[in-house]
Amino acid sequence: MMAKWLEYARIAGRQALRKRARLLLTALGIAIGVAAVVGIVSLGEGIRCQSVAMIEEQSDLALIEVTAGLHGGTIVPITASKTASIASLPHVQASAPVVKAAFATRQQTYLGVVGGRWDEMVAVFDPVLHQGRGYRAGSADAVIGRDLADQLLRYEGIRPGDTFGVLVREYGESGLPEDREGDLAAVGILQERDDALDTAVLMDAATVTALAGERDTYDAVYVRVDSPENVFSVVEGIEGLGLNANGAFEEIESVNNLMDVVILVLSSFTGISLVVGALMIVNTMIISVFERMREIGITMAVGASQSDVVGLILLECLYIGIIGGLIGDLMGIGFAAIINTVGRSLILDRLGANFAGFAEADITLITPQILAAGMLIAVLLSLLAGIYPALKAARLNPVEAIRQM
Amino acid sequence: MTAIVATERLTKRYGTTVTALDDVSIEIRRGEFAAIVGRSGSGKSTLMNILGCLDAPTSGSVAIGGRQVDYTDRSALVHLRRTAIGFVFQQFNLIPNLTAEENVEYPLLFNYRERGERTERARALLERVGLPERASHYPAELSGGEQQRVAIARALVHDPLIVLADEPTGNLDSKTSTDILELLRELNRDRQTTFVVVTHDRECESLFDRTIGMVDGRVVA
Ligand SMILES: Nc1ncnc2c1ncn2[C@@H]1O[C@H](COP(=O)(O)OP(=O)(O)OP(=O)(O)O)[C@@H](O)[C@H]1O
Ligand SMILES: [Mg+2]
Numbered sequence: 140m141m142a143k144w145l146e147y148a149r150i151a152g153r154q155a156l157r158k159r160a161r162l163l164l165t166a167l168g169i170a171i172g173v174a175a176v177v178g179i180v181s182l183g184e185g186i187r188c189q190s191v192a193m194i195e196e197q198s199d200l201a202l203i204e205v206t207a208g209l210h211g212g213t214i215v216p217i218t219a220s221k222t223a224s225i226a227s228l229p230h231v232q233a234s235a236p237v238v239k240a241a242f243a244t245r246q247q248t249y250l251g252v253v254g255g256r257w258d259e260m261v262a263v264f265d266p267v268l269h270q271g272r273g274y275r276a277g278s279a280d281a282v283i284g285r286d287l288a289d290q291l292l293r294y295e296g297i298r299p300g301d302t303f304g305v306l307v308r309e310y311g312e313s314g315l316p317e318d319r320e321g322d323l324a325a326v327g328i329l330q331e332r333d334d335a336l337d338t339a340v341l342m343d344a345a346t347v348t349a350l351a352g353e354r355d356t357y358d359a360v361y362v363r364v365d366s367p368e369n370v371f372s373v374v375e376g377i378e379g380l381g382l383n384a385n386g387a388f389e390e391i392e393s394v395n396n397l398m399d400v401v402i403l404v405l406s407s408f409t410g411i412s413l414v415v416g417a418l419m420i421v422n423t424m425i426i427s428v429f430e431r432m433r434e435i436g437i438t439m440a441v442g443a444s445q446s447d448v449v450g451l452i453l454l455e456c457l458y459i460g461i462i463g464g465l466i467g468d469l470m471g472i473g474f475a476a477i478i479n480t481v482g483r484s485l486i487l488d489r490l491g492a493n494f495a496g497f498a499e500a501d502i503t504l505i506t507p508q509i510l511a512a513g514m515l516i517a518v519l520l521s522l523l524a525g526i527y528p529a530l531k532a533a534r535l536n537p538v539e540a541i542r543q544m
Numbered sequence: 545m546t547a548i549v550a551t552e553r554l555t556k557r558y559g560t561t562v563t564a565l566d567d568v569s570i571e572i573r574r575g576e577f578a579a580i581v582g583r584s585g586s587g588k589s590t591l592m593n594i595l596g597c598l599d600a601p602t603s604g605s606v607a608i609g610g611r612q613v614d615y616t617d618r619s620a621l622v623h624l625r626r627t628a629i630g631f632v633f634q635q636f637n638l639i640p641n642l643t644a645e646e647n648v649e650y651p652l653l654f655n656y657r658e659r660g661e662r663t664e665r666a667r668a669l670l671e672r673v674g675l676p677e678r679a680s681h682y683p684a685e686l687s688g689g690e691q692q693r694v695a696i697a698r699a700l701v702h703d704p705l706i707v708l709a710d711e712p713t714g715n716l717d718s719k720t721s722t723d724i725l726e727l728l729r730e731l732n733r734d735r736q737t738t739f740v741v742v743t744h745d746r747e748c749e750s751l752f753d754r755t756i757g758m759v760d761g762r763v764v765a
Contacts, residue, residue, distance in 0.1 A: 143656045150642070150653065157641045434639055440598055441698065442626035442654035444619065537598045541633060 147447070151454035158427075162459065165423045169463030169521060170470055172413030173513045176406050177471025177505070180512075182478050183402035185504040190394045192500070198387035199334065200367040201232075202263070203374060205360040208382040215381035216356040225360055228376040230369035233262035238344050239358040240351035242305040242323075246295050250287070250305065252340045254347030255361075257282075263363040264336060271299045271327030276343050282327040286337040291325075301325050307350045321350045413516065417524040420459055424452065424528035435532050436540025445533035452529035453522055460521030464514035471513055475503040546610070547571040548705055548738050549595055554604035556590050556761075564590040565601070566761035572706065572740055577732040579749065580742045582758030588742045591758070592710045595740065596629050597621040609705055626655040630699030630737075632709035637695035638683040645670060645679040648697045655702050669697035673727060689720040693727065700731065706738040713745060721745055 155162050194200070205225060208215035222236040237255035244250065257273045260266065266282070274280030279302075283291065291297040307319045323342070331337060348354060364373045370388045377384040428435065435448060443451075483502050549572040556565040564587045572578055580588050593599035595606060600615035607613065608628055614620055630651075638647045648666040657665075670679050673693040675686075683691055692712055699707045709728065713721035725741070725748045732739050741752070749755055757764045 142658070143653070146653050146656075146659070153641050433636060437631075437633070437637060437639070438650075440596065440625065440631045440633075441651040442622065442702070444622040444654070447654055538593050541598075 144450070147450055148454050151451050152458060154431075154451070155455045155458040161423060161427075162462065165420055166459050166462040166466060168419035169413065169416035169460065169517050170465075170467035172410065172416040172520075173464060173467025173517050174470035174474050175409040175412050176516065177468060177509055177513045178474030178478060178503070179405045179409050180402055180509050181471070181475040181503040181505045182482070183398055183405065184506060184509065185475075185479075185502045187394060187398040187402075188504050189500055189502065190398075191391050194387060194390045194394065195367060198390070200370055200387050200391070201364040203362040203364065203370065203377065203384050203386045203388070205362060205377050206358070206383045206385060207356070208378075208380075210381050217358070217360060217382060218356055221380055221382065222357060222360055224380055225362060225377060225382075228373055230365045230373050231362055232365045233259065233363040235259035235263040235361045236357040237359050237361065238347050238351075238354065240307065240347050242307055242340070242350070244291070244295055244297075245304050245306065248291065248295065250340045251338060252281075252342055252347055252351075254342050254344035256344065257341075260341055260361075263361045264332075266332070266336065266341075267330040269328045269330040271325075274326055274341065274343055277345055278343060279321070279323050279346055280326040280342065281323040282329060282341040283325055284329050284337040284339045284341075285331040287340065288325075288328040297325055299325055299328055305350075309352060319350060413520055416463070417520045420456060420521055420524035421527060423459075424456065424525055425531065427455075428452065428528050428532040431532075432535060432540045433543045435535055436537040436543070439535075439537040440541065448533040449529040452532050453525045456521045456525030456529075457518060460518035461514070463521060464517030467517055468510045468513045471510075472505055475505055479503045546574055547607070548574045548576075548609060549740075550607045551591075551595070552605045552607075554591070554594065554606065555602050556587070556594065556599070557602045563761050565594070568604070568761070568763050570756060570763055572738060575732070575736045575738055577729055577739050577751070577753045578741070579752040579755045580740060580758060581744070581746075581749075581755055586758040587761040588758055589710055590761075592708045592740070592742060595706075596631055596708045597624045626651070627702065628705045630702070630704040630707040632692065632695045632699045632707065632712045634711040634714040635688065635691075637698070638691055640683050643680050643682055644675060644686065644694045647683070647694055648701050650698060651702050665701050666697070669701055670694070672731070673697045688716050689724060692716065692724055696724070696727065696731070700735070700737065704737070706740065709739065709741045711742050711744065713743065718745070718747075722748060725751055 205217065207217055217236065222234065225231065226234045235255045236259075237253050240252045240254070242250040242252050256276065261273070268282070269285060271282070274282050288299075291303075295303070297303045302322050302324045305321050305323055307321065309317045309319055323340075329336060362373065362377070364370050370386070374384040374388060438448065438451075479501050486502060551568055551570050554565055554568040555563070557563050566587075568591060580591065582588050590599070594601050595608075597613060597615075605612055608624060613624065638644075639650065642650065645663070645666045648669055649662040652662045652665065667676070667679065670676055673696055675690060675693055675697075678686060678690060683694070686694065696709075696712070699709070712728070713724050716724065722745070725743070725745065728739055728741060729751050731737060
């Protein structure tokens, strides 16, 4: 069976090669459409890739903040067993379950407090101390982010090593606010990091709950993933536990979603040229069936069934598709290169300095998937275009076809 | 001898006015070398096409190899064309972009045989029809007589029960025509293949076992 089709393919190849110029021109019709799609999609992919690279550069992608999830209207809290499950997810390098609280200094400076184990914090955030040391378990030690520390120094004169009073606003059983008081020791100041830790107070979890109230769940888990590529698989694992995952990866998700839509819209517009190419194939094949009417009749007389005839004609279309796909992919690569050189300066002019990252890099990206898709489109479209001419050939009346001269 | 092809009251009408075949009942016996003669328009080609399962009769029946042909069963017709019937037409029988050898093999593609067997049979037949050294030539490079020899080889390549040749010499000069008809006769003797040949060559009538005359769609004695 297979061998038979290989033979058919050979015969169809001979037929296709009979009119080389026609074959090439027809293939070119489909190739131009493929090239346009490949070029446009490569531009979209290039921009996507650059944007993602920019996000990666500007943010800590491998960090995920896990928060309580919502499932069917009920909250899925972060229990100790959930934190254990998170820690054992593949690609999770370190995780730090934390409790959060809002304190205020006596002069009403807001303090966002994050309570966890220092060693876990170190493993997840890799903090560098600007001054002092880390906090100890069970103590009132506090490590303060750089921006907050500057503020406390400037407005309240709190320096590293100082102990300072804090207020914790609690709501009692009566619903009225009850302020509690406590003391914290500013044992360390973090170096500036350009993230949320710059304005946070890091402390031991037990000290936070002693002041802000006991609880049996965590408010968040910070997760360090071994590498940015694995973030999405870890996020999936976390969401599988019913919890929420937040982080810089969400920006990538939204860039991806946006670019998916942009690429889809642009490629469907350029796809119109594919329709023209397909119509050219329909036209060429109808002409060629008409020209070969007698031959097709003889082929039927010597034993070809209708499906043999359909197969032979579709195989010819397959060749047109393969040649069109190849030329289209090559032209698409060229097209992408042109967009890259001509388009880059244009895009840079418009976007300004914020997108200086684009200056070095390519704004188009040809991936094997794009090329494979270009080939697939060409082949499928050619086969589709061949259906009508093939059926027309198969339905020829052999007696009349043979009478043709 | 048994009838390899038998028709029974075969009629073919086109519309209501044209009766191309009118109540034709004939028998062709195994191994026979039969001629069909008649004026233009007498229904010779129509009969050949129906016998060859390319066309269907309006009424009447045909039996090939002792079995009734069901003209409504497309795949049965294809099967008969693949296995039981060989065709030679008047001219332009060959596929232009296939070589002589490939043309001879062509039916074996649909009647699938291994490449080795195909080549072997095609070579042997090309040799038999006297064109061993033209195997790799294209039809356009062959004379009309040579093309018909290739077509004859093609008609025999799958060992059919019967070869139907519709004016195989119609476009050839008389010397070449005689050569071709003599070749057909030899093949008929050597291979015991049954032949039905439509011909205008009165001189060669002696070559045939029997001559079936047709007038206005009817068989005359
Ligand atoms: N498709 C058709 N529609 C209408 N009439 C047809 C058709 N095909 C054949 N005929 C008619 O049927 C009759 C027999 O035709 P046929 O081709 O069998 O003749 P023939 O004996 O082979 O003639 P020739 O020697 O010229 O080849 C003719 O009158 C022809 O006009
Ligand atoms: Mg005729």
